[in-house]
Amino acid sequence: MKKLEVIVAGGGIGGLSLALSLHQAGIAVRVYEAVRDPAPLGVGINLQPTAVRELTELGLADALAKTGIATRRLNLCNKFGQLIHDERRGLAAGYHWPQYSIHRGELQALLLRAVRDRIGDKNVQVGLKLAGFEQINARVRVRFTDRQSGSGPIDEADVLVGADGIHSAVRHQLYPVEGAPRFAQQTLWRAAVEAEPFLDGETIVIAGHFHQRIIVYPISRRPSGKILVNWICQKTVMDRAPPREDWNRRVTKQEVLATFGAWKFPWLDLPALIEQSCDIYEFPLVDRDPVEAWSFGRVTLLGDAAHPMQPIGGQAGSQAILDARALTRALSETRDPVAALARYDAERRPPMNGIILRNRNLGPEAAMQLAEERAPNGFAQISDVIPPHELDEIVTSFATAAGLDVDTVNTRPSYVPRDPSFPGSA
Ligand SMILES: Cc1cc2nc3c(=O)[nH]c(=O)nc-3n(C[C@H](O)[C@H](O)[C@H](O)COP(=O)(O)OP(=O)(O)OC[C@H]3O[C@@H](n4cnc5c(N)ncnc54)[C@H](O)[C@@H]3O)c2cc1C
Numbered sequence: 077m078k079k080l081e082v083i084v085a086g087g088g089i090g091g092l093s094l095a096l097s098l099h100q101a102g103i104a105v106r107v108y109e110a111v112r113d114p115a116p117l118g119v120g121i122n123l124q125p126t127a128v129r130e131l132t133e134l135g136l137a138d139a140l141a142k143t144g145i146a147t148r149r150l151n152l153c154n155k156f157g158q159l160i161h162d163e164r165r166g167l168a169a170g171y172h173w174p175q176y177s178i179h180r181g182e183l184q185a186l187l188l189r190a191v192r193d194r195i196g197d198k199n200v201q202v203g204l205k206l207a208g209f210e211q212i213n214a215r216v217r218v219r220f221t222d223r224q225s226g227s228g229p230i231d232e233a234d235v236l237v238g239a240d241g242i243h244s245a246v247r248h249q250l251y252p253v254e255g256a257p258r259f260a261q262q263t264l265w266r267a268a269v270e271a272e273p274f275l276d277g278e279t280i281v282i283a284g285h286f287h288q289r290i291i292v293y294p295i296s297r298r299p300s301g302k303i304l305v306n307w308i309c310q311k312t313v314m315d316r317a318p319p320r321e322d323w324n325r326r327v328t329k330q331e332v333l334a335t336f337g338a339w340k341f342p343w344l345d346l347p348a349l350i351e352q353s354c355d356i357y358e359f360p361l362v363d364r365d366p367v368e369a370w371s372f373g374r375v376t377l378l379g380d381a382a383h384p385m386q387p388i389g390g391q392a393g394s395q396a397i398l399d400a401r402a403l404t405r406a407l408s409e410t411r412d413p414v415a416a417l418a419r420y421d422a423e424r425r426p427p428m429n430g431i432i433l434r435n436r437n438l439g440p441e442a443a444m445q446l447a448e449e450r451a452p453n454g455f456a457q458i459s460d461v462i463p464p465h466e467l468d469e470i471v472t473s474f475a476t477a478a479g480l481d482v483d484t485v486n487t488r489p490s491y492v493p494r495d496p497s498f499p500g501s502a
Contacts, residue, residue, distance in 0.1 A: 079104045080407060081233040083218050085206040085246055087114060089121075089180070090379025090396030091239030092187035096134045097404035099195050101492055106231065107191065108220055110240070112203030114184060119268045119357070120295045120306025121180040122147070122280070122390030125171035126485045127397040132173060133490060139186050144178030145278055145294045145303070152440065152471075153283035154447050156454045157341030160462070161443055161471055165280070170482045177280060177293045179268065179304065180393070204228055206245045209236055209375060216374045235413050236375045237403065239396070242362070244381030250372055257362035260386060260436070264361055265309045265332045267353035268295060270302045274344050277303060280390075281344065282441055285448035287312040289441070290339060290346060307349050309336045310361070327358045361386055363436070366429035371417035378403060383428035388435040389480075395431070399424055401491035408492065440471045 080103045084091045087109030098105040123131070123144070131140060148168040152161040166175035192200055204220040207228065211217075216236040220228040238246025242257060273294065275281070280293035288311045294303040309332055332350050339346040350356070364384045370377040379396030403420045410416035438445060443462060451461045458467070472481075 080235070080413065082106075082235045082237060082407070083108065083216065083231055083233040084237045084239055085218070086110075086238065086240035086244075086379075086381065087184075087188065087191075087200065087202070088239060088241055088379065088396075089184060089187065089393045090381075090400055091237070092184065092191050093130070093134070093397045094237060094239060094378060094400035094403060095191045095195060095200075096136075096187070097130075097400050097492060098407070099191075100134060101404050101408040103404070103407060105195060106199045106233070107195075107201070108204045108206060108218075108231075109200070109202045110205035110223065112223065114188060114202065115181065119180060119266045119308075120177055120293060121183060121393045122293075123176040123178060123183070123397070124391065124394040124480055125166055125173040125175050126480060127394035128166075128173040128176060129485065130397050130401045130491065133492065134190075136186070136190060139190070140176055140178070141174075143182050143186055143296065144176035145296060146174035147177045147278055147280055147293065148276065149279040150440075151275070151279055151281045151283075152444055153281060153341075154444065154451070154454060155284045155288065155339070157283055157344065158454055158458075160447050160458050161440075161467060163440075163471060170486075172486050177295050177306070179295045179306075182296070183393070201229075206238070206240060208249060209246070211373050211375065214374070234374060235407070235417065237378050238375070238381045239378045240381050242364070242380045242384040244377065246375065247367075247377055247381050250375070250377075251367060254364070254367075257364050257384060260361040260363070261313055261315070262310055262361035263313050264359045265327060265356055266307070266359065267350075267356045268304050268306050269349055269353040270298060270300075271305045271349055271352065273301075273303050274305075282444065283339075283341070284310075284444060286438065286441075286445045288335065289444065290336065292344065292346070292349075305349060307346065307353075309346075309350075311335055323357065323359065325358050327356050329353065329356060332356060363432055366425075366432050369421060370425050371421040374413055374417065376403070376417045376420060382425070383432055385428075385432045386435040388439040388441065391431065391435075391480075395428060398491075399428075405491045443467055443470045446470075 082105045084107045095105045147165045150163045207219045207221045209218045222228045291308040295306045296304045370382045378399045406416040406420040455461045
């Protein structure tokens with residue numbers, strides 16, 4: 077029987093994970109990435125244990141361990157750095173797989189290397205942007221544009237997956253009047269900088285409240301003993317219209333220090349981190365409203381193209397990887413690709429739509445907002461401000477709703493049955 081062929085538009089975290097998964101399942105795949113030289117762009121990203129499990133089943137456990145930091149704790153603090161909630165993460169929380177905080181660009185490079193090794197350079201085309209597609213005679217014909225020459229090839233396959241991010245061209249063709257992403261009236265300033273380890277060197281800190289907060293965590297170890305620290309400063313802005321999201325828009329240190337220059341805790345000198353950062357990026361907090369379908373015949377969406385979400389709980393990258401695995405399972409178990417894409421849509425879209433909406437309501441960081449409202453000048457004991465049962469309810473309800481609780485992650489069956497001959501699948 078002829079092998080199923082899939083075209084993936086977009087070589088980001090989701091598209092590359094899908095290519096590896098499809099290859100593992102014996103499905104032919106070709107990846108088209110708009111950027112000619114995918115340089116290690118971005119700063120920190122988190123991979124939850126559920127996604128690390130999938131990458132481990134794809135033989136990437138060692139590469140991840142060498143590249144990222146296995147996160148052990150999440151600390152929620154008020155704007156003075158006082159501890160509100162200390163939570164174990166990854167292996168320390170009882171998951172069978174670590175949570176990794178990792179440089180997004182290094183993760184993309186690691187995945188790209190594995191994809192090139194496994195499916196061959198000729199099946200990974202860079203510098204080609206999807207321009208449009210048509211479904212004809214049980215095939216999908218896809219047009220690409222070379223960003224330099226303006227012309228480009230046409231390719232054909234049984235299935236097209238739009239893994240082309242928040243400005244997805246595939247989604248735009250399916251939803252032509254959708255318009256720009258929805259702006260949450262918050263701006264994020266982000267950078268990665270080398271520094272001395274803080275706390276235990278393996279902790280994510282979120283401090284502040286809804287209108288002004290920081291997220292700081294290590295993303296890799298340096299031979300000098302220093303760490304690469306990812307920091308994000310987030311604040312509410314009055315502008316209704318966002319600037320266009322561009323992961324590479326830069327701002328000055330002075331602009332960030334004007335708002336966060338006093339955020340110095342006994343264990344973390346944020347102003348010094350800001351001072352030492354070379355490139356600081358600005359990004360508006362955006363998402364999109366849920367849609368009522370991802371799959372249209374032989375075309376579907378994945379990752380940010382399908383469910384662009386606010387980065388609450390560090391989930392966007394992890395959920396893109398789970399999409400890749402669920403789609404691979406559907407395509408390998410369902411003979412008819414149209415039925416497989418419908419099955420994937422039915423399985424993944426409802427929970428992801430739920431997360432998009434829930435992420436508009438803060439998640440576990442709701443505890444920080446509560447502490448700010450009840451004790452704006454700080455507290456002697458957090459239990460005086462938020463009783464333990466109330467705190468517990470806030471922080472656990474999010475993980476359970478997102479399918480991230482320890483039991484679910486540890487005991488669910490594998491998405492793609494393991495092939496013992498596959499690298500690293502033991
Ligand atoms: C440059 C960049 C930097 C980022 N930095 C961070 C970060 O620091 N922290 C964080 O949490 N998240 C970051 N993200 C977002 C994060 O990667 C995603 O939220 C998440 O990993 C989901 O991945 P995805 O594969 O769906 O989308 P993305 O990772 O956004 O990947 C989409 C890919 O599609 C390509 N593409 C776009 N249009 C087309 C087209 N028409 N044809 C072909 N290819 C196309 C893009 O170049 C990109 O490589 C970044 C995304 C990008 C693109």
